Amino acid sequence: MIVRELIASLLDYDMDATVEIIVESKEDSFDTNDFELEENGTKLNSYLTFKVVPDGHIVVDESDYKNLEIEVKELEDTVERMSSFVEEMEQK
Secondary structure, three states, X not given: OOHHHHHHHHOOOOOOOOOOEEEEOOOOEEEEXXXXXXXXXXXXXXXXXXXXXXXXXXXXXXXXXXXXXXXXXXXXXXXXXXXHHHHHHHHO
């Protein structure tokens, strides 16, 4: 979307309305009012960036998330084995 289209869309809204950015992921979705506008660019191209600060959330890419899921499952299995071991030792 170019800035002109963004402004045209925003002009239809109440100027006193609150702007929220909704970040969606497979694991969790959240909204935030905490964001900044940044302008970047060169002589030929300029960019308007919405910088969102996901307070209280950690954002990871899908491959890292899958790796974390595997690690969590492995840790749960280890805890279960150790719990069984402790129960056996207590019985002895």
